[in-house]
Amino acid sequence: MKTELLIIGAGAAGMAAALSAWEAGCRDILLVDRRDRPGGILPQCLHKGFGLACFGTELTGPSYAEQLAQRLKITNVRLALGTEVLAIDADKTALLSDRYGLTELHFDRLILASGCREKSIGALPVAGTRPAGIFTAGQAQEMMNLRGQDPGNEILILGSGDLGLIMARQLVLAGKHVIAVVEKEAHYGGLARNFRRCIEPYRIPLLVRTTVTEIHGHGRISGVTLRRLDSGEEEQISCDTLITALGLIPERELVRKLGDPDWLFLAGNCRRVHDLVDSAVAEAERIGKEATR
Numbered sequence: 150m151k152t153e154l155l156i157i158g159a160g161a162a163g164m165a166a167a168l169s170a171w172e173a174g175c176r177d178i179l180l181v182d183r184r185d186r187p188g189g190i191l192p193q194c195l196h197k198g199f200g201l202a203c204f205g206t207e208l209t210g211p212s213y214a215e216q217l218a219q220r221l222k223i224t225n226v227r228l229a230l231g232t233e234v235l236a237i238d239a240d241k242t243a244l245l246s247d248r249y250g251l252t253e254l255h256f257d258r259l260i261l262a263s264g265c266r267e268k269s270i271g272a273l274p275v276a277g278t279r280p281a282g283i284f285t286a287g288q289a290q291e292m293m294n295l296r297g298q299d300p301g302n303e304i305l306i307l308g309s310g311d312l313g314l315i316m317a318r319q320l321v322l323a324g325k326h327v328i329a330v331v332e333k334e335a336h337y338g339g340l341a342r343n344f345r346r347c348i349e350p351y352r353i354p355l356l357v358r359t360t361v362t363e364i365h366g367h368g369r370i371s372g373v374t375l376r377r378l379d380s381g382e383e384e385q386i387s388c389d390t391l392i393t394a395l396g397l398i399p400e401r402e403l404v405r406k407l408g409d410p411d412w413l414f415l416a417g418n419c420r421r422v423h424d425l426v427d428s429a430v431a432e433a434e435r436i437g438k439e440a441t442r
Contacts, residue, residue, distance in 0.1 A: 150252055150253065150254045150255065151254070151255040151256070152177050152178065152179040152227075152254065152255075152256050152257075153175060153176075153177035153178070153256070153257045153258065154170055154175050154177065154178045154179070154256065154257065154258050154259075154260065154440060154441070155179050155181070155243060155254065155256040155258070155259045155260070156170075156178065156179070156180045156181070156259075156260045156262060157181055157182075157234050157243075157259070157260070157261050157262060157263055157403065158181075158182060158189065158261065158262035158263040158264055158417070158419070159180050159181070159182035159184070159187040159188070159189070159228065159230070159262075160182075160187075160188060160189020160190065160191065160214075160262060160264050160417065161188070161189060161191060161213065161214065161217060161417070161426050161429055161430050161433070162189075162262040162264070162416045162417025162418065162419075162429045162430060162432070162433035163180055163182070163189075163260070163262035163416070163417070163433070164180070164187060164188075164214075164217040164218065164220075164221055165217065165416075165429075165430040165433040165434050165437065166260050166262055166416045166417075166433040166434070166436055166437035166440070167180045167221060167224075167226045167437065168217070168220055168221060168224065168226075168434070168437070169433065169434040169435070169436075169437025169438050169441075170260075170437040170438070170440055170441045171224045171225075171226055172438075173437065173438045173441035173442070174441060175440075175441045176225065178224075178226045178227065179226075179227045179229060179254070179256075180221075180226055180227065180228050180229070181228075181229040181230075181232045181234060181245065182228075182229070182230055182231075182232065183231070183232065183233045183234075184230065184231070185230050185231050186230065187214060187217075187218050187221075187228065187230065188210070188211070188213075188214030188215075188217075188218065189214070189264055190210070190264070190287065190290075190291075191210035191211060191213055191214040191426070192210060192211045192214055192295065193210065193287075193290050193291045193294045193295050194209065194210025194211075194290070194294075194315075195209055195210065195211070195294050195319075196209065196210070196315055196318075196319070197209050198342075198343075199212075199213040199426055199427070200212075200213050200216070200426075200427065201427065202425070202427035202428075202431070203427045203430055203431075204216060213426065217430075229245070229247070231247055231248060232245055232246070232247045233245070233246045233247070234246075234403060235251075236403070237259065237403050237404055237407065239407055239410070241255060241256055241257065241259070241412060242254065242255050242256075243256060243259075257412065258412045258413075258414070258440050259404075259412060259413050259414065260414045260415075260416050260433075260436060260437065260440050261401065261403065261404055261413070261414070261415050261416070261419055262415075262416045262417045262419060262433060263400040263401070263403065263419045264400055264417060264418045264419055265397040265398055265399045265400050265418040265419060265422055266397065266398050266400050267285040267286070267287050267288075267393075267394075267395070267396075267397060267398075268285075268393070268395035268396050268397070268398060269285060269393065269395070270283055270307075270364075270391070270393050270395075272395060273360075273361070273395070275361055275362060275363060275364060276362065276363040276364070277363045277364035277365060278364060278365075278366065278367060279364070280364070280366040280367060280368055280369050280370045280371075281368065281369045281370065282300075282301055282366070282369050282370035282389055282390045282391065283364070283370060283390075283391045283392075283393070284300055284390070284391075284392050284393070285392070285393050285394070285395075286306070286308070286310075286312040286313050286315075286316045286392055286393065286394040287312060289316055289320075289392050290312070290315075290316055290319070293319065293323065300320075300325075300390050300392070301325070301388075301389045301390030302325055302326060302389055302390070303325075303326050303328060303387065303388045303389045303390065304320055304325050304326065304327050304328065304388060304389075304390040304391075304392060305327075305328045305329060305331065305361075305373060305386060305388045305390070305391050305392070306327065306329070306330045306331065306391075306392045306393075306394060307331045307360070307361050307391060307392070307393045307394065307395065308330075308331070308332065308338065308393055308394035308395045308396070309330050309331075309332040309337040309338045309339055309344075309355065309394065310338045310339050310394045310395075310396060311338075311339035311340055311343050311424070312339075312394050313330060313338075313339065313392070313393075313394025314330070314337070314339045314343040314344055314347040314348055314394075315343060315347055316392060316394070317330055317347055317348060317351075317353050318346070318347035318348070318351060318353075321351045321353065327351075327353050328354070328386060328388055329353070329354040329355070329356050329386075330348065330353060330354070330355050330356070331356045331359050331360065331361065331375065332355065332356065332357050332358075332359065333358065333359065333360045333378060334357065334358070335357050335358055336357065337355060337357075340424060356375070358377060358378045358379045359375055359376065359377055359378060360375070360376055360378060361373045361374070361375060361376075361391070362374050362375070362376045362383065364391070365385070369389060370388065370389060370390065370391055371387065371388075371389070372385055372386055372387040372388055373385070373386055373388060373391060374386075396422075397418065397422045399418060399419045399420065399421065399422065400418075400419050401415070401419055414436050414439065414440045415436070416429075416432060416433040416436040416437070417429040417432065417433050420432065420436075
């Protein structure tokens with residue numbers, strides 16, 4: 150099996166790169182994704198705030214993904230969903246796995262648009278056990294918006310990145326008690342607009358220069374110990390859920406051993422973490438054209 154351009158990741162960046170490469174004249178494009186639907190994490194982002202730069206209006210995550218997916222449908226870009234890329238080799242071959250088995254694919258150029266992964270609580274020097282009830286912000290968002298699952302009721306959020314701020318609002322609107330958003334720095338980490346929209350109107354406490362040093366509970370989390378980083382003062386807070394928003398790590402493991410060959414291009418959040426999806430899309434459009442040239 151062979152293709153001229155292989156794109157890994159059918160999130161916003163991958164779809165934008167495919168559209169850009171198609172418009173630039175590439176007619177043999179294979180876009181693969183491990184999920185069963187395109188869009189990456191966008192389908193789980195039910196809040197508005199996407200698309201002002203690209204579409205001139207505020208869209209939800211699913212609507213943004215659908216806009217790009219509809220554009221793809223009028224091209225002949227091949228879309229392989231439910232397909233995992235297990236390995237990329239320097240001889241420009243990829244090993245693909247889907248429900249039918251393994252396939253070796255030969256390609257001329259590769260765009261990696263695999264996005265990024267969340268840092269977990271394991272990245273911090275936190276004492277105690279690892280009981281149930283500890284989720285990353287992305288996991289909690291997927292649980293609520295795609296699976297209809299309930300993460301908990303008395304919730305502490307560690308980290309004030311955009312996803313942490315957005316989840317704080319969603320949890321309050323779902324009737325949950327958000328005890329506080331805890332941030333180790335002296336200022337919240339997300340965009341100012343998200344702080345104004347998600348924290349201030351709901352009077353959610355923001356505890357700056359504070360972190361979690363210990364987790365309590367067996368079976369299910371029952372509380373945490375908080376430490377003030379400026380004074381060293383500690384206090385124990387009761388909660389049944391801890392949601393972490395500790396930052397994102399570009400997902401590049403597939404190509405890490407390859408160095409920097411001239412046939413490999415990175416796009417979107419696996420290249421660098423973008424604050425806005427419109428920024429990732431604009432970059433991916435440029436990369437799509439560059440890969441075609």
